[in-house]
Amino acid sequence: MTVPVTVGRLWWHASRPATLAASISPVVVGLGVAAHLGGVSWSRSLAALGVAVALQFGVNYANDYSDFHRGADTASRLGPPRAAASGVIPPGLVLGAALASFLVAALIGVWLCAVTSWWLLGVGAVCLLAAWLYTGGPRPYGYRGYGELAVFVFFGLVATCGTVYVEVGRVGPLAVLASILPGALAAALLLINNIRDIPTDAAVGKRTLAVILGAQRSSRLLLGLVALALAVPLFIAIPGIEHFTVFLPWLVVPTLDGPLRNSASGDPRLQVRALAQMGAVLAAGSVLLALGIWAG
Secondary structure, X not given: OOOOOOHHHHHHHHOOHHHOHHHHHHHHHHHHHHHHOOOOOHXXXXXXXXXXXXXXXXXXXXXXXXXXXXXXXXOOOOOOOOOHHHOOOOHHHHHHHHHHHHHHHHHHHHHHHHHOOOOHHHHHHHHHHHHHHOOOOOOOHHHOOOHHHHHHHHHHHHHHHHHHHHHHOOOOHHHHHHHHHHHHHHHHHHHHHHHHOHHHHHHOOOOOHHHXXXXXXXXXXXXXXXXXXXXXXXXXXXXXXXOHHHHHHHHHHHHOHHHHHHHOOOOHHHHHHHHHHHHHHHHHHHHHHHHHHHHX
């Protein structure tokens, strides 16, 4: 039975809910580090979360608009329907949703700067610019194979360390090491999406990292990103920074077979499932790492 594609469902799909773990998880890890260091402000925590989620919505809506504008979202594209390409929602409205999301992120960010440090405005400006240029602008870096690297940096290092900074006013080695887990798994999430889209992206000249590497090497890179994320407890524990509870993220290991196998299957339906499965791994691993660091 086919589920009717309503306007509400199109907006929901355009927000790409399976990817929201990428914005929430680094903030959760940052809170765990901040709690371990002795300082958590719930108002700043919620603000950091608001910035991250608003940026994620903005990126997703901008991606929906830009892919349609550049002809990347064709009828042969796999996965959920896209808003701008649907013919139901005007593309300009999707662009407006992206800009509104970026504005919300900017306004919350200005408040965070006011209560912490104004130099964070520069960081915020870079984040907004990176969010737009992923698929927007004359030479989008998401079309040139740099998407996974950008996700690792902004949804790993920047989001985690930024959360720690607004909470405790400093960033140390623990925050940097902890940021690797959400960053690597968020990059894995994007890679799974791009592996699924290799045929259609290649056909329209969208050279994602998965298109450049091919399906087989992309699957090996996916395994490497997961291994890097799972190595984070070792990075933290070896210098003696933390207690054994930092190994809690290893509890997700039994769940990894599903997303890795489904992503490599070549079956679009299983690859869509792999995206949701990896999002769950990202969320669970980040929560477990935050708890492990806090309890350490």
